Amino acid sequence: MMSGLVAGKSAVVTGAAQGIGLEIARVLAAHGANVIVADLDSRRVQDAVGQLSEVGRVIGVTGNVTDEQDVQSFVDTAVREFGGLDVYVNNAGITRDASLRNMRPEDFDAVITVHLKGAWLGVRAAAAVMREAGSGSIVNMSSLSGKSGNPGQTNYSAAKAGIVGLTKSSAKELAHKGVRVNAIQPGLIRTPMTEAMKPGVFAAREADIPMKRAGEAVEVANVALFLASDLSSYMTGAVLEVGGGRLM
Structure with a gap:
């Protein structure tokens, strides 16, 4: 693995206490970034910081991405502790699956709010700092x-489609302020969330993937690293699929 792709940069990753978010925080730290691990679960935040402290400089912050003040605290902590904000990853999310007929309105609202409003609050708060600096990657x-x-x-599908429009x-x-905003669209990835699927359902979904396997969290994290780094300096508004070719 190359080192130093984001050396000295300051990053915030939401939903970073487990799964894809934790792996993104790990990869960014391994490539030299100072990382804020932000998550709603304070115990898991502490566990994540304990794991990642051996990799790089990591600080944990507990908060809810649907709360404007909490999101602002993620940004403020990065600026205060690391001297600025270069990278902001809107990763936090939840699922409340049910058929259209059986889904409760409150479960629709919860998923839309966490994914879409949470990402919008993150983009807005991060952009306020980045545009003044004249650079940054969201x-x-x-x-x-x-x-x-x-x-x-x-x-979930509506929220994730909305994130493309937001991006x-x-x-x-x-763009004219030097701030880039891009999105990643993972497919079937091995995480604690997908591991809860019934084995038969998981196997059927794998069978539909041209590469015939689920992805690993690090394979998504590496794409986040690419978008966070100067390797993608002329990319903004892009939506990158990480799905083993499922929608070719």
């Missing part, structure tokens, strides 16, 4: 579900 986590739709996920609109607003 990475939003969408999903292939936001492109193709999944049965039982009208809330492109904010990218157009911020």
Whole structure:
């Protein structure tokens, strides 16, 4: 692995106490970034910081991405502790799956609020700092579900599709200020969330992937690293699929 792709940069990763978020924080720290691990679960935040402290400089912050003041605290902590903000990854998310007929309105609202409003608050707070600095990279986590739709996920698919629109609109607003906004659309990735799927369902979804396997969290994290680094310096408003070719 190359080292130093984001050396000295300051990063915030939301939903970073487990799964893809934890791996993104790990990869950024391994490549030299100072990282704020932000998550709602304070115990898992402490565990994540304990794991990642051996990799690089990492600080844990507990907060809710749906709360404007909490999101602002993520940004403020990065600026105070690291001297600025160069990278912001909107990764936090939840699922509340049910058929269209059986889904409760509150479960639709919860998923839309965490994914879409949470990402919007993150983009807004991060951009306020980055545009003054004249540089920065914001990475939003969408999903292939936001492109193709999944049965039982009208809330999740709608939120992830909305993140694509948010990414492109904010990218157009911020490009002239030197701030880049891009998105990643993971497919089937091995995480604590997908490991809860029934084995038969998981196997059936793997069979639909041209590469015939699920992805690993690090394979998504490496794409986040690319978008966070200067290797992607002429990219903004892009949506990168990380799904083993599932929607070719």
